[in-house]
Structure formats: structure tokens, C-alpha cells
Amino acid sequence: MSRRPVNPSRRLADGGSISFVSSIKAKSQNSPLLSIGLVIVGAILLIGFIYSSSGGSSGDIKDVSKLEGGVSCTSEVLHALPILKKAYGDSMRKVLHVGPDSCLLVPSLLEEDTEVWGIEPYELDDVSAKCKGLIRRGIVRVADIKFPLPYRAKSFSHVIVSDALDYLSPRYLNKTLPELVRVSTEGVVIFSGYPGQQRARGGEVSKFGRPAKLRSASWWIRFFVQTGLEENETAGKKFAQASAKKAYKPACQVFHLKSYP
Ligand SMILES: *[C@@H]1O[C@H](CO)[C@@H](O)[C@H](O)[C@H]1NC(C)=O
Numbered sequence: 030m031s032r033r034p035v036n037p038s039r040r041l042a043d044g045g046s047i048s049f050v051s052s053i054k055a056k057s058q059n060s061p062l063l064s065i066g067l068v069i070v071g072a073i074l075l076i077g078f079i080y081s082s083s084g085g086s087s088g089d090i091k092d093v094s095k096l097e098g099g100v101s102c103t104s105e106v107l108h109a110l111p112i113l114k115k116a117y118g119d120s121m122r123k124v125l126h127v128g129p130d131s132c133l134l135v136p137s138l139l140e141e142d143t144e145v146w147g148i149e150p151y152e153l154d155d156v157s158a159k160c161k162g163l164i165r166r167g168i169v170r171v172a173d174i175k176f177p178l179p180y181r182a183k184s185f186s187h188v189i190v191s192d193a194l195d196y197l198s199p200r201y202l203n204k205t206l207p208e209l210v211r212v213s214t215e216g217v218v219i220f221s222g223y224p225g226q227q228r229a230r231g232g233e234v235s236k237f238g239r240p241a242k243l244r245s246a247s248w249w250i251r252f253f254v255q256t257g258l259e260e261n262e263t264a265g266k267k268f269a270q271a272s273a274k275k276a277y278k279p280a281c282q283v284f285h286l287k288s289y290p
């Protein structure tokens with residue numbers, strides 16, 4: 030992946046290599062202090078290398094969840110994507126992701142040959158150039174999901190929502206969840222935290238309006254029934270089967286809802 034705008038390890042490595050070069054130039058003076066300096070610089074370079082090579086293709090997302098200390102269901106979407114493709118097959122062609130860090134997730138999903146759009150439900154503070162580009166092109170939108178979504182009915186094959194519904198009270202959930210269903214044709218996939226889980230974004234109450242409320246599976250299932258939404262059992266079964274086959278255990282609860290007929 031080419032986009033690594035705020036990778037501290039990369040910066041460290043770059044800084045390291047500059048001092049490395051200047052150390053070599055200065056080495057002709059042959060001071061013992063310089064040799065010590067060289068050893069330290071070497072160590073920094075090595076650490077930088079280890080950090081930057083541990084990222085992999087989903088490095089950005091992993092960095093996000095690592096840096097903030099806790100589980101991010103948005104990074105879980107990335108891990109679950111191959112399994113979701115098994116559960117939904119070729120019908121997964123135009124996906125809307127809704128949730129914080131959508132700007133980071135969308136480019137990673139795009140690499141998988143699927144048309145992907147995003148909604149960032151909260152104001153962004155640190156916007157990378159690439160994210161700005163996605164917003165300018167309308168691929169990612171910043172939109173308050175307490176209000177109707179800025180899309181026509183059935184605009185997407187699938188809507189995937191992560192780390193967003195956990196911050197809504199039932200009063201808003203009552204409106205937001207049917208909205209997500211409205212803009213989909215083949216289903217809505219919900220990633221939500223397990224009760225008791227440490228949230229990656231736990232500290233940002235001011236931004237999210239309230240702390241995450243992590244609800245149990247039975248709470249969600251009751252809520253779906255109350256709001257007239259139906260779980261897609263076929264998709265759920267296929268997802269479970271594909272997960273078992275790949276020994277994949279989602280770090281978040283995953284629910285599959287049917288779209289409106
Ligand atoms: C949500 O909607 C359901 C049914 O439409 C209703 O029974 C429930 O009281 C509502 N909850 C809130 C908090 O508005």
C-alpha cells in the first residue's frame with residue numbers, strides 16, 4: 030500500500046537513515062563517540078525496519094487499532110471481507126461502509142475489486158491528503174447518521190456498518206438502522222462490539238456524544254424484531270461456515286439483515 034501519511038515508524042526510519050549517512054561522512058574524524066552514535070543509529074534503523082515491515086497490506090487499519098489501544102470493529106471489517114465474500118458471493122459489488130475510519134477502510138476495500146463508498150459519521154480532525162481526495166470526489170461523505178442518509182433507496186448492494194451504531198441511543202437507532210436498510214438491496218452487515226470489550230475510541234466521548242454502549246446479541250435480536258427488520262439466516266449460516274473453514278473468529282459481533290423487498 031502506498032498510503033502511509035502518518036506512520037511514525039516510517040518517519041523514524043527516514044530520520045534514522047539521514048543521520049546514518051551523515052555519521053558515515055563524519056566517520057573520517059574517527060571519534061569513539063561517533064562509533065557509539067553509529068551503533069545507536071543502527072539500532073534505530075533496525076527498529077524502524079521491523080515496525081514498517083510488520084504492517085502488511087492492511088497496515089493503516091492495524092495501526093489505527095493498535096495506536097488507540099482496544100478493539101476496532103472497522104479493522105475487523107477488513108479481516109472479515111474474504112468471509113463476507115464467501116457468504117454473499119458475486120452480489121457484493123457496490124458496498125457502502127458506514128463508520129469512523131471509513132476514509133482509511135474504503136481504499137483498502139477498493140483494492141479488492143469492489144465498488145466501495147463511505148460515510149464518516151463524525152467530524153474528522155486529522156484528514157490525510159488521500160482522505161481529502163476521497164471526500165472531494167464524493168466517495169466518502171461526512172454525514173450525521175442520526176439524519177436520513179444522503180442516498181436514494183437501494184443505492185448499494187450491501188451496507189456494512191462498524192463502530193457507529195454502538196454510539197446511538199435506541200431512539201436514534203430506531204431511525205438510523207432502517208435508513209441503512211433502505212439504501213441497500215442485498216443486505217446490511219452490522220459489526221458491533223461485545224459487551225465488556227475495550228473500545229478503541231472509548232476516550233472520545235465529546236466527539237461521539239456518548240460512550241459506546243455495547244449490547245448483547247439478545248438485545249440486538251430483540252431490537253431487530255421490534256423495528257421490523259429481519260435477520261438473513263442463510264447469510265449468517267454461510268458466514269459461520271466460511272469462518273469455521275478459515276479458523277476465523279471475528280473480534281466483534283456480526284449480524285446480517287435482509288434488505289426491504
Ligand atoms: C423504537 O421503535 C419500536 C417500534 O417501532 C418501539 O416499540 C420502541 O419503543 C422504539 N424505541 C424508542 C426508544 O423510541
Ligand SMILES: *[C@@H]1O[C@H](CO)[C@@H](O)[C@H](O)[C@H]1NC(C)=O
Pocket residue numbers: 116117214215216261262263264265267286287288
Ligand atoms: C440472504 O443472503 C444470501 C447470501 O448468503 C443472499 O443470496 C440472499 O439474497 C439474502 N436474502 C435476502 C432476502 O436479502
